[in-house]
Amino acid sequence: MHLDAAAADRTFREEVQDFLDDHLTPELRQAGRRTMGICSPHEASQAWQKILYAKGWAAPSWPVEHGGTGWTPMQRHIFGTELNLADAPMLAPMGLDMVGPAIMGHGSAEQKDFYLPRILAAEDSWCQGYSEPGSGSDLASLQCRADKEGDDYIINGSKIWTTHAQYGTRMFCLVRTSRVGKQQEGISFILLEMETPGITVEPIITLAGNHEVNQVFFDNVRVPQANLVGGENQGWTVAKYLLEFERGGRAWGAKLRGALAELRRLAAARGLDRGTFGQRLAALAVNIQAVEYTEQRVIAELEATGRIGPASSLLKISAGTTLQAISELSVEAIGHYAAPYQPQAREWGSNVEPVGSADELVVMARYLDLRARSIAGGSNEVQRNIMAKLVLGM
Ligand SMILES: Cc1cc2nc3c(=O)[nH]c(=O)nc-3n(C[C@H](O)[C@H](O)[C@H](O)COP(=O)(O)OP(=O)(O)OC[C@H]3O[C@@H](n4cnc5c(N)ncnc54)[C@H](O)[C@@H]3O)c2cc1C
Incomplete structure (x- = not known):
């Protein structure tokens, strides 16, 4: 499978890149780079969602009738990748990726009419x-x-x-x-x-x-x-319907590609992009490709059945552990610059001068925060139990 091939997709990618060049301000990009845990700085995330909403691009995975874009899975993949590569803030998943789909699937007509437009427009x-x-x-x-x-x-x-x-x-x-x-x-x-x-x-x-x-x-x-x-x-x-979206509904491959691009920048600046360290970078790139293929399978399942299904547990584990591995290598790459504890300097919009470069500032905090990825959204052990039962039939 070639994830990046067709000419129409290249045109679409350029359209996305042009939009990002025009609308993603340096402040918003900084918020994207300052993302440490599950969410980007709140104000930046809300502001960015409103910009995407004005363009009609806030919820690519939603059905068109509720304000989705009608893009193909490939276009959604390209969009997610470009956002991550451009350091866009992550949109908070609780509305768009979690309660939104739950209301679409199980809410009354009144609830859909009231809540869905508000979720889309980041009013709540x-x-x-x-x-x-x-x-x-x-x-x-x-x-x-x-x-x-x-x-x-x-x-x-x-x-x-x-x-x-x-x-x-x-x-x-x-x-x-x-x-x-x-x-x-x-x-x-x-x-x-x-x-x-x-x-x-x-x-x-x-x-x-x-x-x-x-x-x-x-x-x-x-x-x-x-x-x-x-x-x-x-x-x-x-609740179970919603959890499938929580575990599987995000553009994981794109997120991982963005994180790896950041690690590659850190490594290249220190001449670490070759030799043994380079091999470990290559191994991560292979892992990411495997996550992307799983993600494509999950998207195909969603389009065919309207459900993400238990493969969301597989995606949650493989994407989460890869993200953790990227953060571990990032800490190794920056060496002793991982040590300073500087919570004030890494606040979004802070003018406190950091020890080390701005790129190094969040590496250790992100590493620590990502330890929770094995637990948040349902622990990895419990996801393995789900897969054993529902995917492998054990
Ligand atoms: C950063 C972060 C953000 C979160 N955000 C939210 C949120 O916004 N809203 C929300 O409702 N929750 C949230 N959670 C909670 C999260 O969903 C729970 O932490 C998670 O479901 C695990 O529950 P627990 O913490 O009670 O651990 P426990 O259930 O007590 O588990 C402890 C350990 O025992 C293991 N274990 C438990 N049962 C089994 C089993 N049957 N087989 C094998 N091993 C098992 C687990 O894998 C884990 O390692 C968040 C958690 C984190 C870390």
Whole structure:
């Protein structure tokens, strides 16, 4: 398979490159380079999504009827690659890649009409309320409860590891609405506004010194029953559908290519692009090609069936471990410049003079942050269990 061949695709690539030259400002490119974890700096990511939205390019993977571009898989691949190579900020996945597809698949007509245009236009910032202090891999054991009162639910409990909850205006949340029967049969999927009285967000600072995740507390939080997606006690089906998009719905190959291009720049500046180090770079390039082929398979499956399917678990592991390997080699490449701890200097827009070059500034923080990639979105061990069962039939 040649991923990069046809003339029409070359024309499309030039169109994307011209757009990026015109619209991706140096500040936005800096935000892309300052991305350490799952998300780019929030304000930059929202600003960039609004620019893409104005062009009609915010959600290439969405159906045209909901504001997608109608591009071929190859065009989407080219678009994602060029964005990464140009250091564009990553768009927050919680709206576009997660709750958006879930609403398309399971929401009512009213919910689609209200939420989808807002997600596309970056009018809201979404966060994901799945995990709880006692429920991560064993998500079905979740305890955050929603009790009926009139037309509302009253929510009490807590969610943890909630990415960017500090910016969230809305959350999609799994709550327990029944304790009868199997655990999975008592879970509902509900949408709520983060400004609702009774919600508190407490920061969790990561090993890298970043504020990316949070714990969220619910104390008698009143949410209309009309905000359920997929019906009461039907949340497990919606949650699983969404997780396939979380694990498989992103342009992983493009992200990896961008990360490898950055590593190659670091290596070339130190004469490390040959010899043993060069061989390790080549091995990563081969891994990335394998991830891209898997991604093409997943896209083909999505187009044929409307589902990403369990191969999303394979993609999540292979892309995540490759990204981690790139970050490990990046730390090796910059040697002792990985050592200084400089969280202020690496803030987006900071004018604190860094120790070392701007390229080196985020390498160690990114390495540390990417350790969490084996766990976020469902741990690698649990993804292997899913593949053993659903792909290999074991
Ligand atoms: C950076 C980051 C961002 C996150 N963002 C969000 C978010 O926005 N919203 C959200 O809801 N959650 C989020 N999470 C939570 C994430 O989904 C959970 O951490 C993950 O599902 C694992 O759950 P846990 O942390 O409770 O670990 P546990 O489930 O306690 O697992 C601990 C270890 O035991 C292993 N293990 C558990 N069960 C099995 C099994 N059956 N077989 C083999 N091994 C097993 C796991 O692989 C893991 O190594 C985030 C996590 C991280 C690290």
